[in-house]
Amino acid sequence: MTTDITKAEMRPPAVRQGAEKDDAPGRGDRFSALAQQHGALVTLLVAMVAASLSFDTFLTGDNLENMALSSAFLAVVALGMTFVIVTGGIDLSVGSLFALGGVLAAWGSQYGTVVALLLPLAVCGLIGVINGLLIARSGLAPFIVTLAAMLGARGILLAITDEGSRTYLVDKDSFFATLGQDSLLGIGIPVWITVALFVLGAVVLRRTRFGQYVYAVGGNEDAAALMGAPVARTKITVYALSGLCAGLAGALNAAWLVSGVTILGSGMELEAISAVVIGGTLLSGGFGFVSGSLVGVLLLKVIQNVINQIGSLDSAYQQVVSGAFLAVVVVAQTWLGRRRRVL
Incomplete structure (x- = not known):
């Protein structure tokens, strides 16, 4: 009588036990990676x-x-922020650039759609380039540089709107408004x-x-430089991209509201960072x-819509819930990252 013997059974007990131990970390590592990558999607589906x-x-x-x-x-805005955070940086200027882009687009709309779109892209993109140059070439902290840019962009906004007292309108019949x-x-x-x-951002990244x-710059900047990666150029590019995205978002928002509202964008940088981190970055x-x-x-x-649907809760609860949710996500990411390193 013949008996089928698998390769695993032919191995000595010690070898089989070692293989089982090796398989467990692999499964745990895959689970941690999947949780980081798709946890937000599962939560979104459950919430909906x-x-x-x-x-x-x-x-x-x-x-x-x-x-x-x-x-x-x-x-x-969060799309540009994703590239910045993946490199290990941060951009606090996007909220002010969003508002500035909207005002510049509304002002430029009187000269046509091309000016309404290119002007905020040029100005906000240039501010992003300056941020990148200061961070990459001067070695300054991203937090300080982009905080200064946030204040500077808001100052430019107030200057061109007479301290916020002037609102530029978009012609409702213009192509830009459509x-x-x-x-x-x-x-x-x-x-x-x-x-x-x-879709384009996913392909590029x-x-x-x-x-x-x-990814290399965010993983280990020194190792990336040793491998020949253009670290400085990469940093400059991602901050320029963040500025472009913020300016474009502001322009589209101005077209939607048919005006350049000066008070918009306050706190948007924190919302964008929260969204990126909650999404697994x-x-x-x-x-x-x-x-x-x-x-x-x-x-x-x-989450914000549900709070509005309840009706009896003040809008401040949106910030409380969003902040609490972000804290939970950061703690979970930290735990999953440590678990993967241990395994």
């Missing part, structure tokens, strides 16, 4: 199901459209633009050499993905 069961108006077309539009502008107010297949054009930007440099750098940032934005907007 719970909200739809609790509120009849949550899944209505008007409510979903409003959430999508309000998410689009923050998502564009970019913010018209829809395609029932979905607002800003949403389509945001989706296209995220995951499939290009520049994306590899971004590590604040320490070296790990992250743009799709997670989009999920993080949507999750924040769902």
Whole structure:
């Protein structure tokens, strides 16, 4: 009588036990990686199901459209922030650049759509380049440099609006206004633009050499330099990209509101950072993905919408819930990162 013997059974007991020990860390490491990458998506789906069961108006077309539009502008800002944080940096200037971009776009709209779009991109992109140069070439801390840029951009905004007393309007019949107010297949054009930007951002970060440099700089800057990665150029580029995204988001928002509102953008930098971190990007750098940032934005907007649906809660609870949720996510990321290193 013959007996089938597997290769695992033919190995000595000590070898089999060692193999089992090796398999366990592999499974644990994969679980930790999946939790970091898809935890926000699972939470978003659970939150949407719970909200739809609790509120009849949550899944209505008007409510979903409003959430999508309000998410689009923050998502564009968060896209640029993702690249910055993956390199291990931070950009506190995006909220002020968002407001500045909106005012510049509204002012430039009187000269046509091209000026309305290019002017905020040029100015906000230039401020981003300056941030990158100071950080990469002078070795200054990103927190200090971008904080100064935040104050400077807000100062420029106040200067061109007479201390905020002047509001530039956009002609409702202009092509620029249609970019913010018209829809395609029932979905607002800003949403389509945001989706296209995220697809492009995902390709750039995951499939290009520049994306590899971004991960390398965030993982270990010294090692990246030894491998020949252009560390300074990569940093300058990601901060320029962050400025461009903030300026574009501001321009689209101005087209949507048909005006350049000076009080917008306050605290948006913290919302963008929260969305990126909630989406799974590590604040320490070296790990992250743009799709997670989009999920993080949507999750924040769902939480805000649920609080608005309740009605009896003050809007301040949005900040409390968002802050508490961010703290939980950061703690979870830290624990998962340590667990992966131990395994």
